Amino acid sequence: MAKNLIIYYSRKGENYWNGSIKNIAKGNTEIVAEFIQKAVGGDLFEVDTVKPYADDYYVCIEEAKKELRENARPELKEYLEDISEYDNVFVCGPCWWGTFPMAIFTQLEKLDFTGKKVFAVMTHEGSGLGNCERDLKKLCTGATFGEGLAVHGADASKSESTVAAWAKKSV
Numbered sequence: 001m002a003k004n005l006i007i008y009y010s011r012k013g014e015n016y017w018n019g020s021i022k023n024i025a026k027g028n029t030e031i032v033a034e035f036i037q038k039a040v041g042g043d044l045f046e047v048d049t050v051k052p053y054a055d056d057y058y059v060c061i062e063e064a065k066k067e068l069r070e071n072a073r074p075e076l077k078e079y080l081e082d083i084s085e086y087d088n089v090f091v092c093g094p095c096w097w098g099t100f101p102m103a104i105f106t107q108l109e110k111l112d113f114t115g116k117k118v119f120a121v122m123t124h125e126g127s128g129l130g131n132c133e134r135d136l137k138k139l140c141t142g143a144t145f146g147e148g149l150a151v152h153g154a155d156a157s158k159s160e161s162t163v164a165a166w167a168k169k170s171v
């Protein structure tokens with residue numbers, strides 16, 4: 001049976017939510033990543049940075065913009081080193097300025113994707129998948145790519161049936 005890995009980054013705290021700012025206890029992407037696991041099984045790996053982003057949404061978006069401009073690779077608390085046992089890799093993250101947070105880039109660059117099937121999953125407030133599939137193709141050399149999934153962040157908790165149907169047909 002194929003083995004699935006679900007890599008995700010998700011930020012708790014203040015976030016943009018259907019046009020206003022709301023404090024969320026569990027990140028939108030984390031909710032979606034768990035729906036994928038529930039639907040098709042697999043291991044979850046959370047990407048987390050040593051240096052936390054600001055709780056304040058507006059400060060955080062400036063921090064993220066600076067990292068994107070500088071093509072930064074923020075240091076992570078823990079690194080996944082070896083994904084050789086997996087067949088399918090779901091890469092899940094919020095849309096930050098049109099792509100994944102740079103922390104996901106830090107992690108993906110460390111891995112050998114030869115022969116893996118990779119799926120992009122992005123939660124967003126209007127940008128959909130943005131540029132994340134283009135960026136994944138650059139980061140995951142040697143992989144093949146399945147159809148990605150964009151989930152409106154504010155609807156993450158209501159997305160289980162959509163996410164599960166997509167995940168089941170993907171693997």
Ligand SMILES: Cc1cc2nc3c(=O)[nH]c(=O)nc-3n(C[C@H](O)[C@H](O)[C@H](O)COP(=O)(O)O)c2cc1C
Nearest residue numbers: 010011027028029094095097098123125126127153
């Ligand atoms: C730093 C930052 C940048 C963002 N940039 C975008 C964007 O370019 N397009 C978009 O649709 N949503 C953007 N958002 C909204 C998030 O993508 C959305 O709220 C997402 O669901 C958050 O997921 P999380 O709770 O897992 O971190 C941004 C949010 C933050 C904090």
